[in-house]
Amino acid sequence: MNSQKSDGDAATWLPKNKSFRCTFIATQVSVKAAYSLWVTQAEHDAMARVLQGCPGQAVKEPVAAASRAEAPQPAPARGVNCSDFGTQRQAQQWFEYYHPQLGDIAGLDGDGDLLACVSLP
Known part of the structure; x- marks a missing residue:
């Protein structure tokens, strides 16, 4: 897409x-x-x-981005995957921190909806 x-x-x-x-x-x-x-x-x-044309469509409050002074771990790399995170929220914070500069470098957003690792709790 x-x-x-x-x-x-x-x-x-x-x-x-x-x-x-x-x-x-x-x-x-x-x-x-x-x-x-x-x-x-x-x-x-x-x-x-x-x-x-979207009755009932909520614009979700985004997960708060991590502070720029505190980069979330692990460091950005193509080897990072959803199993590196305990929750979807952790993965989303990582994704939102790195995505503006690097795109979906780790492939955490498989369907392009800007939501990372949706299978995690």
């Missing part, structure tokens, strides 16, 4: 699977809010348009 998306935002690209668009946009909004990322007016309008 990411190869199709390239660097397009919600104004220029949405998943072909229309039933996933609400979740996709809600997750984008959560991540952008957590990291105080900007959006263009066109992207904002596209996100709002999609979410208007």
Whole structure:
């Protein structure tokens, strides 16, 4: 999916699977809010348009990102996997800390929904 998306935002690209668009946009909004990322007016309008068609879709409060002074362990590497974490929350914090700079280097987000290791408790 990411190869199709390239660097397009919600104004220029949405998943072909229309039933996933609400979740996709809600997750984008959560991540952008957590990291105080900007959006263009066109992207904002596209996100709002999609979410208007999503009755009951909650925009989840993101898991608080770890302090930049305290990098979560283990260190980022392709060898890191979900079994390195005790809970989904720990994996998510690790993912949210490293994802902005490195992408999903460890492959913790298998389906591209920005949620790491969802099989963990």
